[in-house]
Amino acid sequence: MLGYPQRMGVLSTIGDGFKDAFLMAWEVWWALVFGFAISAVVQAWVPRERIERALSGDGAGPLAKATGLGAASSSCSYAAIAIAKSLFQKGASASSALAFQFASTNLVWELGLVLWVLIGWQFTLAEYVGGLVMIVLMALLLRVFVSPRLEQEAREHAQAADTGHQHHTAGEQMTWRERLTSVSAWSDVAHNFRGDWQMLYKEITVGFLLAGFVAQLPNGFFNGLFLKGSPALIQTVWGAVIGPVIAVLSFVCSVGNVPLAAVLWSGGISFAGVMAFIFADLIVLPIIAIYRKYYGSKFALRIVALMFVTMVAAALIIDGSFSALGLIPHGPRPSRGDIFGSIKLDYKLFLNVIGVVIFTALFWLTQRRGVTDLVCGMKVDRAKAVRMNFAGETFYFCSTHCLHAFEVSPKDYLDKDTEASV
Numbered sequence: 001m002l003g004y005p006q007r008m009g010v011l012s013t014i015g016d017g018f019k020d021a022f023l024m025a026w027e028v029w030w031a032l033v034f035g036f037a038i039s040a041v042v043q044a045w046v047p048r049e050r051i052e053r054a055l056s057g058d059g060a061g062p063l064a065k066a067t068g069l070g071a072a073s074s075s076c077s078y079a080a081i082a083i084a085k086s087l088f089q090k091g092a093s094a095s096s097a098l099a100f101q102f103a104s105t106n107l108v109w110e111l112g113l114v115l116w117v118l119i120g121w122q123f124t125l126a127e128y129v130g131g132l133v134m135i136v137l138m139a140l141l142l143r144v145f146v147s148p149r150l151e152q153e154a155r156e157h158a159q160a161a162d163t164g165h166q167h168h169t170a171g172e173q174m175t176w177r178e179r180l181t182s183v184s185a186w187s188d189v190a191h192n193f194r195g196d197w198q199m200l201y202k203e204i205t206v207g208f209l210l211a212g213f214v215a216q217l218p219n220g221f222f223n224g225l226f227l228k229g230s231p232a233l234i235q236t237v238w239g240a241v242i243g244p245v246i247a248v249l250s251f252v253c254s255v256g257n258v259p260l261a262a263v264l265w266s267g268g269i270s271f272a273g274v275m276a277f278i279f280a281d282l283i284v285l286p287i288i289a290i291y292r293k294y295y296g297s298k299f300a301l302r303i304v305a306l307m308f309v310t311m312v313a314a315a316l317i318i319d320g321s322f323s324a325l326g327l328i329p330h331g332p333r334p335s336r337g338d339i340f341g342s343i344k345l346d347y348k349l350f351l352n353v354i355g356v357v358i359f360t361a362l363f364w365l366t367q368r369r370g371v372t373d374l375v376c377g378m379k380v381d382r383a384k385a386v387r388m389n390f391a392g393e394t395f396y397f398c399s400t401h402c403l404h405a406f407e408v409s410p411k412d413y414l415d416k417d418t419e420a421s422v
Contacts, residue, residue: 013216016212016216017209017212017213017216018209018212019212020212020213020216020259021208021209021212021213022208022212023212023259023343024208024212024259025208026343026348026352027258027259027348029352029355030348030351030352030354030355032078032204032355033355033356033358033359034355034358035078035080035082035083035104036082036193036196036197037189037193037358037362038083039082039083039086039192039193039196040189040190040192040193040196040362041189042083042086042087042090044185044188044189044191044192045176045179045185045188045189062092062093062095062096063095063096063099063135063139065096066087066092066096066097066099066100066103067099067100067102067103067107067132067135068103069100069103070099070100070101070102070103070104070105070107070108071103071104071107071108077101077105077281077282077284077287078204078286078287078290080100080101080104080105080282081101081282081287081290081291081294082196083100083104084097084098084100084101084104085097085158085294087100088154088155088158089155089158089159093151094142094146094151094154094303095138095139095142098135098138098142098303098306098307099135099138099139101282102131102134102135102138102282103131103135105131105281105282106127106128106130106131106134106278106279107127107128107131107132111127111258112124112127112128115127115258115261115278118258118259118261118262119261119262119265119274119329120329122322122327122328122329123261123274123275123278123329125327126271126275126318126322126327127275127278129318129321130275130279130314130315130317130318131279133314133317133318134279134310134311134314137309137310137313137314138306138307138310141306141309141310142306144306145302145303145305145306146299146302146303146306150298150299150302151299153296153298153299154295154296154299157294157295157296157299158294158295183365183369184381184383186365187365187366187369187370187381187383187384188381188384189362190362190363190365190366190369191366191370191378191379191380191381193362193363194362194363194366194378194379195378195379198377198378204286214246214249214250214260225242226238226239226242226264226267226268226269226270226273228268232270235270235273236270236271236272236273236316236319237272237316238270238273239269239270239271239272239273239274239276240270240272240273240275240276240312240315240316240319241276241312242269242273243264243269243272243273243274243275243276243277243280243315244276244277244279244280244283244308244311244312246264246277247276247277247278247280247281247283247284248280248283248284248285248288249285250284257277257278257281258278260277261274261277261278264277270319271318271319271322271323271328271329272315272316272318272319273315275314275315275318275319276311276312276314276315279311279314279315280307280308280311282307283304283307283308283311288300288304291303291304366379367379369381369382369383370382371385371396372396373385373396373397373398373402374395374397374406374413374414375397375402375403375405375406375413376398376402378398380396380397380398382396385397385398386398386399386400386402386403388403388406388407390406390410
Protein backbone atom coordinates (compact mmCIF):
# COMPACT_ATOMS: atom_id res chain seq x y z
CA MET A 1 0.00 0.00 0.00
CA LEU A 2 1.31 3.43 -0.92
CA GLY A 3 2.29 5.80 1.86
CA TYR A 4 1.18 9.40 2.08
CA PRO A 5 4.17 10.86 0.16
CA GLN A 6 3.76 8.28 -2.61
CA ARG A 7 0.02 9.00 -2.87
CA MET A 8 0.68 12.72 -3.08
CA GLY A 9 3.30 12.09 -5.78
CA VAL A 10 0.84 10.04 -7.82
CA LEU A 11 -1.84 12.72 -7.44
CA SER A 12 0.64 15.40 -8.43
CA THR A 13 1.59 13.45 -11.57
CA ILE A 14 -2.06 12.97 -12.45
CA GLY A 15 -2.67 16.68 -11.99
CA ASP A 16 0.30 17.52 -14.18
CA GLY A 17 -1.01 15.15 -16.86
CA PHE A 18 -4.38 16.89 -16.93
CA LYS A 19 -2.70 20.30 -16.90
CA ASP A 20 -0.45 19.43 -19.85
CA ALA A 21 -3.39 17.91 -21.73
CA PHE A 22 -5.23 21.19 -21.29
CA LEU A 23 -2.21 23.21 -22.40
CA MET A 24 -1.87 21.07 -25.53
CA ALA A 25 -5.56 21.57 -26.26
CA TRP A 26 -5.05 25.28 -25.68
CA GLU A 27 -2.30 25.28 -28.32
CA VAL A 28 -4.52 23.86 -31.08
CA TRP A 29 -8.11 24.79 -30.14
CA TRP A 30 -8.31 27.67 -32.60
CA ALA A 31 -6.75 25.56 -35.36
CA LEU A 32 -9.29 22.80 -34.74
CA VAL A 33 -12.19 25.24 -35.02
CA PHE A 34 -10.80 26.96 -38.10
CA GLY A 35 -10.02 23.60 -39.73
CA PHE A 36 -13.45 22.13 -39.13
CA ALA A 37 -15.06 25.36 -40.32
CA ILE A 38 -13.08 25.19 -43.58
CA SER A 39 -14.07 21.55 -43.95
CA ALA A 40 -17.72 22.50 -43.44
CA VAL A 41 -17.49 25.20 -46.11
CA VAL A 42 -15.89 22.73 -48.56
CA GLN A 43 -18.60 20.13 -47.90
CA ALA A 44 -21.46 22.62 -48.09
CA TRP A 45 -20.44 25.04 -50.83
CA VAL A 46 -17.90 23.55 -53.22
CA PRO A 47 -19.53 21.70 -56.15
CA ARG A 48 -18.28 18.19 -56.86
CA GLU A 49 -17.45 19.09 -60.46
CA ARG A 50 -15.07 21.87 -59.43
CA ILE A 51 -13.19 19.59 -57.02
CA GLU A 52 -12.96 16.86 -59.68
CA ARG A 53 -11.48 19.29 -62.20
CA ALA A 54 -8.96 20.73 -59.74
CA LEU A 55 -7.75 17.67 -57.83
CA SER A 56 -8.58 14.53 -59.81
CA GLY A 57 -5.72 12.49 -61.23
CA ASP A 58 -2.22 11.63 -60.09
CA GLY A 59 -0.20 14.22 -61.97
CA ALA A 60 1.91 17.11 -60.71
CA GLY A 61 -0.89 19.65 -61.24
CA PRO A 62 -3.47 18.18 -58.83
CA LEU A 63 -0.72 17.40 -56.31
CA ALA A 64 0.53 20.99 -56.41
CA LYS A 65 -2.99 22.38 -56.02
CA ALA A 66 -3.73 20.04 -53.11
CA THR A 67 -0.43 20.99 -51.48
CA GLY A 68 -1.19 24.69 -51.82
CA LEU A 69 -4.73 24.24 -50.51
CA GLY A 70 -3.42 22.26 -47.54
CA ALA A 71 -0.73 24.82 -46.71
CA ALA A 72 -3.36 27.57 -46.80
CA SER A 73 -5.88 25.68 -44.66
CA SER A 74 -4.13 26.20 -41.30
CA SER A 75 -5.63 23.15 -39.62
CA CYS A 76 -4.60 20.39 -37.26
CA SER A 77 -4.48 16.68 -38.00
CA TYR A 78 -8.09 15.88 -37.08
CA ALA A 79 -9.47 18.75 -39.11
CA ALA A 80 -7.10 17.94 -42.00
CA ILE A 81 -8.42 14.40 -42.37
CA ALA A 82 -12.00 15.68 -42.21
CA ILE A 83 -11.30 18.10 -45.06
CA ALA A 84 -9.37 15.46 -47.03
CA LYS A 85 -12.29 13.07 -46.64
CA SER A 86 -14.69 15.64 -48.08
CA LEU A 87 -12.30 16.30 -50.98
CA PHE A 88 -11.91 12.55 -51.62
CA GLN A 89 -15.69 12.08 -51.54
CA LYS A 90 -16.10 14.82 -54.12
CA GLY A 91 -13.66 13.37 -56.63
CA ALA A 92 -10.12 14.17 -55.50
CA SER A 93 -7.64 11.34 -56.02
CA ALA A 94 -6.09 9.50 -53.09
CA SER A 95 -2.71 11.08 -53.82
CA SER A 96 -4.23 14.58 -53.81
CA ALA A 97 -6.17 13.91 -50.59
CA LEU A 98 -3.03 12.59 -48.86
CA ALA A 99 -0.97 15.49 -50.22
CA PHE A 100 -3.52 17.85 -48.69
CA GLN A 101 -3.17 16.10 -45.33
CA PHE A 102 0.63 16.22 -45.40
CA ALA A 103 0.60 19.91 -46.39
CA SER A 104 -1.99 20.99 -43.86
CA THR A 105 -0.09 19.36 -41.00
CA ASN A 106 3.48 20.18 -42.06
CA LEU A 107 3.48 23.30 -44.22
CA VAL A 108 1.27 25.62 -42.16
CA TRP A 109 2.77 28.76 -40.66
CA GLU A 110 1.62 28.27 -37.04
CA LEU A 111 3.39 24.91 -36.76
CA GLY A 112 6.62 26.41 -38.06
CA LEU A 113 6.33 29.35 -35.68
CA VAL A 114 5.89 27.17 -32.58
CA LEU A 115 8.78 24.95 -33.67
CA TRP A 116 10.99 28.01 -34.15
CA VAL A 117 10.14 29.42 -30.72
CA LEU A 118 10.60 26.14 -28.83
CA ILE A 119 13.55 24.43 -30.49
CA GLY A 120 14.92 26.60 -33.28
CA TRP A 121 14.57 27.71 -36.88
CA GLN A 122 16.38 24.62 -38.15
CA PHE A 123 13.40 22.48 -37.16
CA THR A 124 11.02 24.87 -38.89
CA LEU A 125 13.00 24.65 -42.12
CA ALA A 126 13.24 20.87 -41.78
CA GLU A 127 9.49 20.65 -41.25
CA TYR A 128 8.68 22.57 -44.42
CA VAL A 129 11.25 20.82 -46.60
CA GLY A 130 10.34 17.45 -45.10
CA GLY A 131 6.65 18.03 -45.81
CA LEU A 132 7.41 18.50 -49.49
CA VAL A 133 9.70 15.45 -49.51
CA MET A 134 6.92 13.32 -47.98
CA ILE A 135 4.42 14.45 -50.62
CA VAL A 136 6.82 13.49 -53.42
CA LEU A 137 7.61 10.11 -51.82
CA MET A 138 3.93 9.43 -51.20
CA ALA A 139 3.05 10.15 -54.83
CA LEU A 140 5.83 7.87 -56.07
CA LEU A 141 4.96 5.00 -53.71
CA LEU A 142 1.15 5.19 -53.66
CA ARG A 143 0.52 2.49 -56.25
CA VAL A 144 2.87 0.11 -54.41
CA PHE A 145 0.42 0.18 -51.49
CA VAL A 146 -2.95 1.12 -53.05
CA SER A 147 -4.35 -0.23 -56.31
CA PRO A 148 -6.82 1.82 -58.41
CA ARG A 149 -9.52 -0.70 -57.51
CA LEU A 150 -8.90 -0.33 -53.77
CA GLU A 151 -8.92 3.45 -54.14
CA GLN A 152 -12.33 3.30 -55.81
CA GLU A 153 -13.65 0.97 -53.11
CA ALA A 154 -12.42 3.43 -50.48
CA ARG A 155 -14.18 6.32 -52.24
CA GLU A 156 -17.42 4.37 -52.31
CA HIS A 157 -16.98 3.55 -48.62
CA ALA A 158 -16.39 7.22 -47.81
CA GLN A 159 -19.52 8.23 -49.70
CA ALA A 160 -21.57 5.45 -48.12
CA ALA A 161 -20.29 6.38 -44.66
CA ASP A 162 -22.33 9.56 -44.93
CA THR A 163 -25.48 7.78 -46.06
CA GLY A 164 -26.87 7.67 -42.55
CA HIS A 165 -25.49 11.08 -41.60
CA GLN A 166 -25.80 13.06 -44.80
CA HIS A 167 -24.14 16.45 -44.59
CA HIS A 168 -25.74 19.40 -46.30
CA THR A 169 -24.36 20.35 -49.70
CA ALA A 170 -24.95 23.29 -52.00
CA GLY A 171 -28.47 22.66 -53.14
CA GLU A 172 -29.19 26.25 -54.16
CA GLN A 173 -27.50 27.94 -57.09
CA MET A 174 -25.65 30.89 -55.56
CA THR A 175 -22.53 32.86 -56.22
CA TRP A 176 -19.88 32.93 -53.50
CA ARG A 177 -20.89 36.49 -52.65
CA GLU A 178 -24.51 35.43 -52.25
CA ARG A 179 -23.50 32.50 -50.05
CA LEU A 180 -21.53 34.78 -47.75
CA THR A 181 -24.68 36.75 -46.97
CA SER A 182 -27.17 33.87 -47.00
CA VAL A 183 -28.39 32.48 -43.67
CA SER A 184 -29.48 29.32 -45.48
CA ALA A 185 -25.98 28.77 -46.92
CA TRP A 186 -24.35 29.34 -43.54
CA SER A 187 -26.84 26.90 -42.02
CA ASP A 188 -25.44 24.23 -44.36
CA VAL A 189 -21.94 25.08 -43.12
CA ALA A 190 -23.05 25.03 -39.48
CA HIS A 191 -24.69 21.62 -39.75
CA ASN A 192 -21.62 20.13 -41.43
CA PHE A 193 -19.44 21.70 -38.74
CA ARG A 194 -21.56 20.23 -35.95
CA GLY A 195 -21.74 16.85 -37.67
CA ASP A 196 -17.95 16.53 -37.86
CA TRP A 197 -17.58 17.47 -34.19
CA GLN A 198 -20.22 14.93 -33.18
CA MET A 199 -18.35 12.22 -35.06
CA LEU A 200 -14.83 13.00 -33.82
CA TYR A 201 -15.00 14.69 -30.40
CA LYS A 202 -14.36 11.48 -28.46
CA GLU A 203 -11.20 10.66 -30.41
CA ILE A 204 -9.92 14.22 -30.01
CA THR A 205 -10.57 14.30 -26.26
CA VAL A 206 -8.91 10.95 -25.64
CA GLY A 207 -5.95 12.02 -27.74
CA PHE A 208 -5.30 15.13 -25.67
CA LEU A 209 -5.65 13.30 -22.35
CA LEU A 210 -3.23 10.53 -23.30
CA ALA A 211 -0.76 13.05 -24.67
CA GLY A 212 -0.75 14.92 -21.39
CA PHE A 213 0.14 11.80 -19.43
CA VAL A 214 2.80 10.62 -21.88
CA ALA A 215 4.51 13.96 -21.26
CA GLN A 216 5.04 12.94 -17.62
CA LEU A 217 7.51 10.16 -18.45
CA PRO A 218 11.02 11.06 -17.18
CA ASN A 219 13.87 11.99 -19.48
CA GLY A 220 15.83 8.95 -18.31
CA PHE A 221 13.23 6.67 -19.80
CA PHE A 222 13.57 8.37 -23.17
CA ASN A 223 17.37 8.37 -22.98
CA GLY A 224 17.35 4.57 -22.75
CA LEU A 225 14.70 4.29 -25.41
CA PHE A 226 16.73 6.40 -27.83
CA LEU A 227 19.90 4.33 -27.30
CA LYS A 228 21.87 7.30 -26.05
CA GLY A 229 25.58 6.44 -26.10
CA SER A 230 25.29 4.29 -29.22
CA PRO A 231 27.05 5.27 -32.47
CA ALA A 232 25.51 8.33 -34.13
CA LEU A 233 24.29 6.42 -37.19
CA ILE A 234 22.43 3.89 -35.05
CA GLN A 235 20.83 6.68 -33.00
CA THR A 236 19.78 8.47 -36.18
CA VAL A 237 18.15 5.45 -37.84
CA TRP A 238 16.61 4.18 -34.61
CA GLY A 239 15.23 7.64 -33.83
CA ALA A 240 13.57 7.85 -37.25
CA VAL A 241 11.86 4.50 -36.63
CA ILE A 242 10.93 4.91 -32.96
CA GLY A 243 9.76 8.53 -33.38
CA PRO A 244 6.59 7.62 -35.30
CA VAL A 245 5.93 4.73 -32.90
CA ILE A 246 5.97 7.15 -29.96
CA ALA A 247 3.67 9.49 -31.90
CA VAL A 248 1.24 6.64 -32.58
CA LEU A 249 1.11 5.78 -28.89
CA SER A 250 0.98 9.38 -27.65
CA PHE A 251 -2.12 10.41 -29.64
CA VAL A 252 -0.84 13.96 -30.23
CA CYS A 253 -1.91 16.11 -33.20
CA SER A 254 -0.37 18.87 -35.29
CA VAL A 255 0.77 21.92 -33.30
CA GLY A 256 0.02 20.01 -30.11
CA ASN A 257 2.83 17.54 -30.77
CA VAL A 258 5.51 20.24 -30.82
CA PRO A 259 5.81 20.38 -26.99
CA LEU A 260 6.33 16.62 -26.89
CA ALA A 261 8.80 16.88 -29.76
CA ALA A 262 10.73 19.36 -27.63
CA VAL A 263 10.61 16.91 -24.71
CA LEU A 264 12.02 14.18 -26.94
CA TRP A 265 14.76 16.49 -28.24
CA SER A 266 15.76 17.46 -24.71
CA GLY A 267 15.67 13.76 -23.78
CA GLY A 268 18.25 12.78 -26.41
CA ILE A 269 16.37 11.64 -29.52
CA SER A 270 18.13 12.27 -32.83
CA PHE A 271 17.25 15.10 -35.22
CA ALA A 272 15.71 12.53 -37.57
CA GLY A 273 13.71 11.15 -34.64
CA VAL A 274 12.24 14.56 -33.81
CA MET A 275 11.23 15.12 -37.42
CA ALA A 276 9.75 11.62 -37.83
CA PHE A 277 7.78 12.13 -34.61
CA ILE A 278 6.37 15.44 -35.86
CA PHE A 279 5.57 13.99 -39.27
CA ALA A 280 3.69 11.08 -37.69
CA ASP A 281 0.73 13.00 -36.28
CA LEU A 282 -1.35 11.62 -39.17
CA ILE A 283 -1.03 8.01 -37.98
CA VAL A 284 -1.84 8.28 -34.26
CA LEU A 285 -4.30 5.67 -33.03
CA PRO A 286 -7.46 7.83 -32.89
CA ILE A 287 -6.80 9.00 -36.44
CA ILE A 288 -6.26 5.42 -37.65
CA ALA A 289 -9.68 4.63 -36.17
CA ILE A 290 -11.12 7.55 -38.13
CA TYR A 291 -9.49 6.30 -41.34
CA ARG A 292 -11.25 2.95 -40.78
CA LYS A 293 -14.55 4.77 -40.29
CA TYR A 294 -14.08 6.87 -43.42
CA TYR A 295 -12.47 4.45 -45.87
CA GLY A 296 -12.71 0.89 -44.56
CA SER A 297 -10.09 -1.27 -42.84
CA LYS A 298 -8.09 -2.42 -45.88
CA PHE A 299 -7.52 1.03 -47.36
CA ALA A 300 -6.85 2.49 -43.90
CA LEU A 301 -4.11 -0.04 -43.14
CA ARG A 302 -2.50 0.48 -46.56
CA ILE A 303 -2.33 4.26 -46.31
CA VAL A 304 -1.03 4.06 -42.73
CA ALA A 305 1.78 1.77 -43.92
CA LEU A 306 2.47 4.12 -46.83
CA MET A 307 2.61 7.15 -44.54
CA PHE A 308 4.88 5.38 -42.04
CA VAL A 309 7.38 4.52 -44.78
CA THR A 310 7.33 8.04 -46.24
CA MET A 311 7.71 9.63 -42.78
CA VAL A 312 10.73 7.52 -41.84
CA ALA A 313 12.36 7.98 -45.26
CA ALA A 314 11.74 11.73 -45.29
CA ALA A 315 13.18 12.12 -41.78
CA LEU A 316 16.37 10.27 -42.78
CA ILE A 317 16.70 12.30 -45.99
CA ILE A 318 16.30 15.57 -44.07
CA ASP A 319 18.75 14.45 -41.37
CA GLY A 320 21.39 13.50 -43.93
CA SER A 321 20.94 16.71 -45.94
CA PHE A 322 20.96 19.00 -42.91
CA SER A 323 23.97 17.20 -41.45
CA ALA A 324 25.90 17.72 -44.69
CA LEU A 325 24.98 21.42 -44.66
CA GLY A 326 25.81 21.87 -40.97
CA LEU A 327 22.21 22.80 -40.09
CA ILE A 328 21.54 20.33 -37.27
CA PRO A 329 21.57 22.41 -34.04
CA HIS A 330 24.13 21.74 -31.33
CA GLY A 331 24.49 23.03 -27.80
CA PRO A 332 22.02 23.23 -24.88
CA ARG A 333 18.60 21.75 -25.45
CA PRO A 334 15.39 23.25 -23.95
CA SER A 335 14.29 22.15 -20.48
CA ARG A 336 10.79 20.84 -19.81
CA GLY A 337 9.96 24.06 -17.99
CA ASP A 338 10.63 25.94 -21.23
CA ILE A 339 8.22 23.76 -23.15
CA PHE A 340 4.76 23.99 -21.62
CA GLY A 341 4.77 27.54 -20.28
CA SER A 342 1.45 28.99 -19.16
CA ILE A 343 -1.68 30.66 -20.44
CA LYS A 344 -1.11 34.37 -20.86
CA LEU A 345 -2.15 37.40 -22.86
CA ASP A 346 -0.70 36.67 -26.30
CA TYR A 347 -1.72 35.81 -29.86
CA LYS A 348 -2.98 32.33 -28.82
CA LEU A 349 -5.47 33.89 -26.41
CA PHE A 350 -6.76 36.16 -29.17
CA LEU A 351 -7.06 33.28 -31.67
CA ASN A 352 -8.71 30.98 -29.12
CA VAL A 353 -11.30 33.65 -28.30
CA ILE A 354 -12.08 33.92 -32.02
CA GLY A 355 -12.32 30.11 -32.10
CA VAL A 356 -14.86 30.15 -29.27
CA VAL A 357 -16.91 32.81 -31.06
CA ILE A 358 -16.94 30.82 -34.33
CA PHE A 359 -17.76 27.56 -32.54
CA THR A 360 -20.59 29.16 -30.55
CA ALA A 361 -22.05 30.99 -33.54
CA LEU A 362 -22.18 27.88 -35.73
CA PHE A 363 -23.66 25.71 -32.98
CA TRP A 364 -26.20 28.46 -32.21
CA LEU A 365 -27.25 28.49 -35.86
CA THR A 366 -27.89 24.73 -35.76
CA GLN A 367 -29.99 25.22 -32.63
CA ARG A 368 -31.97 28.03 -34.26
CA ARG A 369 -32.65 26.35 -37.61
CA GLY A 370 -32.15 22.70 -36.76
CA VAL A 371 -34.06 19.76 -35.40
CA THR A 372 -32.75 16.45 -34.10
CA ASP A 373 -32.92 13.31 -36.21
CA LEU A 374 -34.41 10.68 -33.86
CA VAL A 375 -32.52 7.88 -35.56
CA CYS A 376 -28.91 9.09 -35.63
CA GLY A 377 -29.09 12.02 -33.21
CA MET A 378 -27.68 14.56 -35.68
CA LYS A 379 -28.94 18.10 -36.04
CA VAL A 380 -30.50 18.75 -39.46
CA ASP A 381 -31.76 21.96 -41.03
CA ARG A 382 -35.54 21.97 -40.61
CA ALA A 383 -36.10 23.58 -44.02
CA LYS A 384 -33.97 21.04 -45.93
CA ALA A 385 -34.41 17.81 -43.97
CA VAL A 386 -36.22 14.71 -45.14
CA ARG A 387 -39.54 14.74 -43.31
CA MET A 388 -42.38 12.38 -42.47
CA ASN A 389 -45.78 12.82 -40.83
CA PHE A 390 -46.53 10.14 -38.25
CA ALA A 391 -49.26 10.00 -35.59
CA GLY A 392 -50.11 13.64 -36.15
CA GLU A 393 -46.51 14.88 -35.80
CA THR A 394 -43.81 15.84 -38.26
CA PHE A 395 -40.44 14.13 -37.87
CA TYR A 396 -37.22 15.22 -39.57
CA PHE A 397 -34.30 13.10 -40.79
CA CYS A 398 -30.84 13.76 -42.18
CA SER A 399 -31.33 11.25 -45.03
CA THR A 400 -33.65 8.65 -46.49
CA HIS A 401 -31.50 6.04 -44.74
CA CYS A 402 -32.61 7.30 -41.32
CA LEU A 403 -36.19 7.80 -42.58
CA HIS A 404 -36.38 4.15 -43.62
CA ALA A 405 -34.95 3.02 -40.29
CA PHE A 406 -37.69 4.99 -38.54
CA GLU A 407 -40.39 3.52 -40.81
CA VAL A 408 -39.31 -0.02 -39.93
CA SER A 409 -39.67 0.48 -36.18
CA PRO A 410 -40.98 3.94 -35.18
CA LYS A 411 -41.88 2.80 -31.67
CA ASP A 412 -38.23 2.06 -30.81
CA TYR A 413 -37.13 5.61 -31.63
CA LEU A 414 -40.17 7.29 -30.10
CA ASP A 415 -39.66 5.36 -26.85
CA LYS A 416 -35.99 6.33 -26.84
CA ASP A 417 -36.91 9.97 -27.35
CA THR A 418 -39.44 9.79 -24.52
CA GLU A 419 -36.84 8.30 -22.16
CA ALA A 420 -34.31 10.99 -23.09
CA SER A 421 -36.78 13.78 -22.36
CA VAL A 422 -37.73 12.42 -18.91
